[in-house]
Amino acid sequence: MKIGVFICHCGENIGRTVDCVRVAKACSFFPNVVHSVEYKYMCSDPGQNMIKQAIKDLKLDGVVVGSCSPHMHEKTFRKAVSDAGVNPFLCEIANLREHVSWVHDDKEVATDKAIDLMRFAVEKVKRNAPLKTIQVPVTKRTLVIGGGIAGIQAALDVANAGYEVVLVEKEPSIGGHMSQLSETFPTLDCSQCILTPRMVEVYQHPKIKLMTYSEVEKVEGFIGNFKVTIRKKARFVDDTLCSGCGDCAIKCPIKKKALSEFDEKLAFRSAIYVPFPQAVPNIPVIDKEVCTYFKNGKCSMCVKVCGRNAIKFDQQDEFISEDIGAIIVATGYKLYTIDKKPEASEIKGYGEYGYGKYKDVVDGLQFERIASASGPTSGEFQRPSDGKTPKKIVFIQCVGSRDESKGFSYCSKICCMYTAKHAMLYKHKVHDGEAYVFYMDIRAGGKMYEEFVRRAIEEDGVKYIRGRVSRIYEEDGKYIVKGEDTLAGVPIQIDADMVVLATAMVAQTDAPKLAQTIGMPYDNYGFYSEVHPKLRPVESSTGGVFLAGACNSPRDIPDSVAMASAAAAKALVLFGSDMLEREPTIAFVNENLCAGCFYCKKVCAYNAIEVKQIKDKNGNVIKEVAFVNSGLCQGCGTCNATCPSKAIELIGYTDEQIYAEIAALM
């Protein structure tokens, strides 16, 4: 084999800490290396041409590039090699940037390490086999998980491009958090007014199959070819019969036993209910936990009043299987809870703010409901404890966020804005009211955002105080808020009528569970991870899985919508061709060695191993061996490590290749 080595300086990025000339020189002495050069930018056109030219001139049949992470440019270089007529899988990348030059300071040591990594790669490429990519068909249907504004937008975009969508929402209605908001920054338009038409559009779209009160149970397969099982939870109402008249909810005797989730526990709902009047679909569900029928077989009032016989107490959960090509995850966020800390949680909670025991110390979404015309107070500012109009409100920012001790270290990005909005809405309605905002920094980096915050301060007279509040306690019906103005260096104490905590957006509690169902990564906070924070922000590293909205990190509506459209576009890109290319890194069985023990079959998570019968000329079965279904094998290599006979090998990562790399350590 004739191997060419190409060392990249990456401008100064590698060259500053790695002596590229010395590396190239050292590589030239490796066995089989016939050509070894360095260059400033290997991924540039001249750089790629250098490789192509060398292949042609020197008849190279193996290439090793020492450059950035293979996650960055492996594709680029494989393509270049392939263009020059060499099988792309005979090209290996050594990571001299992310794993060497950027993480070490000492030039000597870094250069030595770079040479080692090059040696690994050369030893590996020697044992690489020329491979062909695998072609698989694409199912052109999209699953959207989560029906908040992000999921709605993604579903509509894909459907409007002419492809079928299955939209799965776990709550009885789509709409997500946006449906709970009063008015929205930075324009102060009414949230419901702009959202409801979209929700209806989803409902009526011929290409969208809407499944509310449903959850994804199982995801099998891979990009272009997922098989998804969805659990349709029993509503106890037949959605094909119900007309959405609402009589059942009106007559349901349960009035004060269940707190409305939609109203953030500031109001009650009945046992049979639709979460809010504009719900889509407008079909109620029965809450088994509070319904008297489910408790002791009594009542059945809803059955009596329902003119369409839609109530079905014996309804069971259904499981529905769908063939899917692309998945868009848009499961959104939840709010940091100010209640007493949950058991076994890392989060300590704000005992100094009362752990939620003070009725008039509310969180951001509760305040949205109080401010909302459709909320429990019809948009009048009344405090929950006694219904009085608060004359003095204190807003506290960064609660649960930017706080390693009680919550999370990240900035929740939107709460500066919603606090300014809250203070403004309050001042617009309660003219003689006083509004104070305790903040650490004001982060208003969007279009017209800074202007919005300044308006709250300059025109509406909201007082901003730079400092974190240390404690809140109740005294004679007032809430004593103890803070410090760090700009003036003076302690500030305010006796407020009400306190609003700008609580952080945090990941859904079940986010890791869904991630594990799908097999995609998430970060320490529970937010789903994108492949690359700058260049591939809407893709999960699992092929065919895209991300939209606040499930990826805290974000506001404009950003969620933009991300949703981007995710939809990514799904549509996938649907642009009928067949999909896949890396040929799959397992392969040496039938002569295979003992037919099928340990491999047991450990394969993709059911890729099948039983193959070997027959003699007369058609008698002489033995059974393992066989890898190349459409299903994902190339994890677990079978390879398990096989006691060393009969099954993972192409591209064979024992021989790995041992060669290990040996290259010396």
Add this chain to the structure above:
Amino acid sequence: MQIGYYPGCSLSGTAKEYGKSVRAIFKQLDVELADVTDWSCCGATSGHVTSHKLAMALSARNLALAEKQGLKEIFAPCAACFGRLAVTKQELKNSPALKEEIEGIIEDKLNNTIEIINIIQLFQKIGKEKIAEKKVLDLKNLKAACYYGCLLVRPFNILHFDDAEQPTSFEELVKSTGAEVVEWNYKLECCGAAHSLPRKDIVVDLSKKILDDAMKHGANVLVVACPMCHSNLDMRQKNIIKANPGQKEIPVLYLSELIGLCLGLDNKQLGINLHTIDFNIRLKKNVEEEVAK
């Protein structure tokens, strides 16, 4: 049950009654207190404010002595001593280098395995059932404000036995004597601690707020578990009253005294007669009612 005992300096001086009552009640509750032999002062506030290593060394010496004695646990009734011992243990655990240095200073080796517990933890170990079993007097006429002060549940990263902001364990114990507990706002606010002598003005200000808040929320007795808190709230109460005409008195009891009363021990046995603010009247009334029943 036998347990190592680190009384600390104040329990034989300014907080004599605390020492007396602690010994009396634990005897009653069948707990044998084994004093750490030849213990020295933990350095208290003055130690750690002047020298980190001095503070570490003074406490470490006591821990080493206790280890030699074969003690597995030591009970330190004074919240400040307890804090010093617990912090020292933790810091030396975190830093083997510091431990080595301190061992050099105290000229002794340390395994650093001893558990240090405070009075509330000790009661929790004994169990409320035991108190109930030995209870003679129901203290139902008392409305107690339990004052944790700063050091009973802090530092929170070392003491995990109760919530650092909304603790309840103190109240739980006091309730077992039959006394009522009041919810109030100042149970964790500092009384000025060691500033009692040099900055009496601060201590008087801070302690007044604590007393006022307790009374405002209906308390007729304050219960404490720290000699410093006691002297600031009891002894300094005289100064507060003098400076604020019309200020009402409120007696301040140690937790051990309160438990002692409920176990049937008398004022003298518990050292309650040594307080600045008199407690007798209420107690008498209580006893009379009990007897009348």
Add this chain to the structure above:
Amino acid sequence: MSHQTTNHTRTMTDDIKDITSQNPDICYQCGKCSAGCPVRNYMDEAPNLIVRYIQLGLYDKAVNSSTIWLCAGCLTCTTRCPKNFELAAFMDALREIALKKGIKIKEKAILKFHKAFLKQIKNHGRSYELGLIRDYKLTTGDLMADVDAAPDMLLKGKIGIFPHNIKGKESIKRIFEKTEVK
């Protein structure tokens, strides 16, 4: 321990890092410490500003403040700091440094109290109230302090008239010498 700082001059920030094993730069100046500090109103500088001064290298301002002496070590700040910065320990470190540097202390009485207190321990191994009061009064010259409370305390036996000397008195002395506390 593999990285050693070599070619830069030692600063007070380094001393603080050594004594407290924490980095003052983690403080983001939210002010929550000052907001809850019980003695905030008596201090000349807010506690968060003391951290700020260290971050800026304005060491004089930090060690000359009354704040570091008025801090009662109540741990309210440490408990609530969103960055888990142990401000109370940081205050301890600053006092220690101020003493080492021989800075003129604003809160003289407080320092004198601590010194008087430690003197008893150094001499006897345990606190000795009468000695403490005597030494404190002699150094501050405030002979009238607490004359009203003292007789009552004496009478109740709460002020020890004789010191209790522990057996290991000498080892305590050596601890003081080795830790260079005068």
Add this chain to the structure above:
Amino acid sequence: MENKTFEPKIIAFVCNWCTYTGADLAGTSRMKYEPNVRLIKLPCTGRIDPVMILKAFEKGADGVLVSGCHPGDCHYNAGNFHARRRWIMFHKLLDFVGIDENRLHFSWVSASEGKKFVDVINGFVNKVKAKGPFEKYEKINKEFVING
């Protein structure tokens, strides 16, 4: 205590999706760490065969690090679950052969844990440094027939 001249050779078997990417993140974030570790990229920790680890010691590694996705987060659904089961057995084997447990370290580092990657590397390098060079592999080599 510290051996200034001894620079251990450490081989790390890491999975492509989590730890390798976590190491990339450490690089992108310009975090600095000890240079003694050489990463061998595998698709999944499920691919790791105990023999590889023995092989690494045989070839002169002073320590071996194995790192992949957190349990439950495996890119391949179950790969690292199988790996874990194998490792439990492997620990016993190691013990039997007489390789000090401290020379083999298992950890989970996800793609977003650049900082953790750095901590794991530094922690392990220092641990192996304290142990000193590993000289026993010849003995193992004799006692164990290693194929490949």
